[in-house]
Amino acid sequence: MTDTALELPAYARSLGITATGAEEGGMPVLTVDFGNMVEGRPQHFHxxxxxxxxxxxxxxxxxxxxxxxxxxxxxxxxxxxVQYLAAGKSQESFAVGRITRLGRRNANITVEAWQTDRARPIATAVLNILMVERSPDQNSPG
Known part of the structure; x- marks a missing residue:
């Protein structure tokens, strides 16, 4: 799976986020390397x-x-x-989302980010998303 297939937005691309694979069940794993675009305090993720x-x-x-x-x-x-659990150090970080509810108009998703040990996340998030069906004349998001 590539970030092109997922159509990652410009913001994700500017941070250097890419899709590096998929978990069992097909959920994409996103990755970002440590560098100037993501550094906050010295040697830590912003x-x-x-x-x-x-x-x-x-x-x-x-x-x-x-x-x-x-x-x-x-x-x-x-x-x-977003819940910040530990400081992100100067190394590659990974994240994957899991859909906890997918309805007709709303979706609930939990996400976790980790670095060296999946069992020790550096941050988690809960997303509540409204899904609005497109009219036939609307283009795909860019």
Whole structure:
């Protein structure tokens, strides 16, 4: 799976986020290397970059599930809550989303980000997303 297939937004690409694989069940794993674009205090991930990784992983999981079901609605955030659990160090970070509820108009997603040990996340997030069906004349999001 590539970030092109997922159509990651410009913000994700500017941070260097890419899709590096998929978990069992097909949920994409997103990765970002440590560098100037994500550094906050010296040798640590910026909290906003960590939140950006989490948010993009949540949207990637939802988009993957929707496209597999033949749906392509416009996604609008209702609420995104991030919990910072540990400082992200100067190394590669990973994130994956898991859909906890997928309805006709709303979706709930949990996301976790980690570095060396999946069992020790550096941050988690909960996303509540409104899904609005597109009219036939609307183009895909760019």
């Amino acid at each position: 909290g906003g970059a960590t939140a950006g990784l989490l948010e993009n992983a949540g949207y990637a999981a939802l988009r993957t599930a929707l496209l597999a079901g033949g749906r392509d609605p416009q996604l609008k955030p209702i609420n995104i809550t």
